[in-house]
Amino acid sequence: MLQAFLLGMIAFIAQSEFALGTSLISRPIVTGLFTGIVMGDIKAGVIMGATLELAFIGSFSVGGAIPPDVVTGGILGVAFAIASKSGVETVLLLALPIATFTLILKNVYLGIIIPMLAHKADAYAEEGNCRGIEKMQLISGFGLSLMLALIVFFSYLLGSNVISTILNSIPEFVQRGLAVATGIIPALGFAMLARLLLNKTVAPYFFLGFAIAVYTGVPLTGIAIFGGILAVIVVNLKDGVQLRGAKAVEESEVEEDEDF
Template structure:
């Protein structure tokens, strides 16, 4: 478990918002920290890929519309993606229960994120003094080295502690929790993905009539039991028809002809 906790802690750092090593935010925040990706990675590390992916998919739906406007972090997706999903896998609980645990840890993770921002402001003031002195080495340290050390410690240590020391406790917690509480957590965990999808639709859908496409997709998955390949082909067909026959695009196409 020691090596597994170390690996999860390292991936938590590599996927954080301020880590530059994997193509910046492209490879880290927008790839490694997506729960769909991290669920597979955590599953590989812990030896249960199927459970990791199932929890990752459920958690991804909750945070599918998460944005960080102006650096504001409503929930720390990085802690959701690694220590939270890891604890969900180790607990052996239903993915719906794991989603509830992940949401709680994600909100608590904002404390760590805000603390890191406070420390970075200290480095900024240190950098001002180095600039006045013309100390190039000091400028590099406060901009490229010290913040990464802080970021690593604040990501690795909580993740390591949560996975290494928290695994037995989370299993005991799930086992000892009354069934009615587990049922409540399952219901809440089942509702959270719907909230995430709802927020995404609110951001993306500009015309209420476009919800018809969402309804078609829902019917195709739930009632017609279409797989992802068939659903993707159906989505492409509807997208082409919508583009071709919508009023503005129709006029543009007719003018080209």
Template sequence: MEIAVWQICVLTVYAFFAVYDQFHFDLGLNRPLIAGWFTGLVMGDMALGLAIGATLQLMILGVSSYGGSVVPDYMGAAVIGTALCVVAGEDMGFGMGLAVPVGLLMVQLDILGRMCNTFIQHKADRYAREGDLKKIEIINLMGNLNWGLSRAIPVAVFLTFGTEITQTVLNFLPAWLMNGLKIAGGLLPAVGIAILLRYLPVRKYYAYLLIGFLFAAYLKVPMLGIAIAGTALASIAYRRAETAQPAVLTGGVDEDE
């Protein structure tokens, strides 16, 4: 199977606007879960896209870019990993084996985009000293172009040339290495869950964790059912916390006081 030209174009445009959305509207297009789902929709395998995107989402829960720091670009990784995995006809483990190094590699492109925006910012400072507000608006909009291209270009390159590279690699990779990639892909969700539990108040609310484990492991309740039960339990806990708070005294204070 090969990626059609229209699929490459759609996914490239998505990668461009996903970065723009991250800094402006925050509709969630930059989240790996949404990126994986959309890529799966375009490529014809939404289940695989959701699996890869959700696993990458688990890996970056609680991780964000503050100041000048950079984090792996798992949005682009979800797009590339899902698309090439569908093309190769492999399972999620192979897709994750592609997506994780791609996300780490694209960190360097994020740094390049920031460096280009430094030049643009200096131009905006010069226009600010000159009092040219129109040029300030235009030059700042150009910063969005750098951010978008830092993701759109590698996605286009990987999807255009990555299919042939992927097929070549698959023909030469030994079976033990392929099995290793699949095992690593199966372990990554557990790593993501462990990272999430590290930041949650598990000691205080361990009872809810045990209830969820009981539903999933022994009663075989689907994830949607567990999510609904968790929402109900969270609502009960929130109501109890509200009623346990001491009543706040109301009333005015005399002006003389």
């Protein structure tokens, strides 16, 4: 009961960014750490959270597209995997269906409850009632947080023993397949992110980092440091060129005014 309550609190706080601002505490790499603390296995929580982060790395809302819920998927996936003493491959099997199911409930809330609160906020706006508008904003945000907290609380409270039984009944060849999928799904997450970010401007830098990693053996930390330095240099060069261009335009305008 206590673990279920604490996991629900983690979900509530993680989703509270909807009302308080985006801080990325909802990401699996963060919730995995706190879930590991609650479950008594910090190392497993960090490893499983990082694995889920790779799988969900491209899961961000873009326009009207809402991705699977990383809060409940990350927390319950890690919690069930630790409770059943399973490996990293199991956390992906658990997290993805949970996140997809929660997305359905989340869409119901976003499609029905929030529009009702928004109309109420419009009425407060016509009255000039700023406190009423703020209240609707907070209710909409914390209401979603409460919904996810309750999902996590009751799911863990009712499902930990059931999940353990199901996992123990999975054949060995399926578990080996899950171990292979553990290596593939993070690559899929990176591919989803790359599809959003890669263009003809940044693609050369991506392949430059890849070539350095393959042919020089420099670790990823070194490549990240090198990339950060290169980004600062490129930005400063662009700013310098723009500044010189602006000065040239000003000088030419001054000369034309003097000639006139």
